[in-house]
Amino acid sequence: MSNVTRLHHALPLSADVAAATNALDTAVAKAVDEAKAAGLPQGLLVAILHGHAHAETHRMVAR
Secondary structure (H helix, E strand, O other): OOOOOOHHHHOOOOHHHHHHHHHHHHHHHHHHHHHHHOOOOHHHHHHHHHHHHHHHHHHHHHO
């Protein structure tokens, strides 16, 4: 897991990283709003987000 950068040690963030973070946050928030508006049950929404977070964490740790 030595290739994972802790934000505490990388502050201040570069403009590219800050822009990517903001874009990711905006996209996730928009997708959540659209899913809720379409009637997706809240539990399913949470399960999907949790599953993606778990899978990404596994990919980062397994490298």
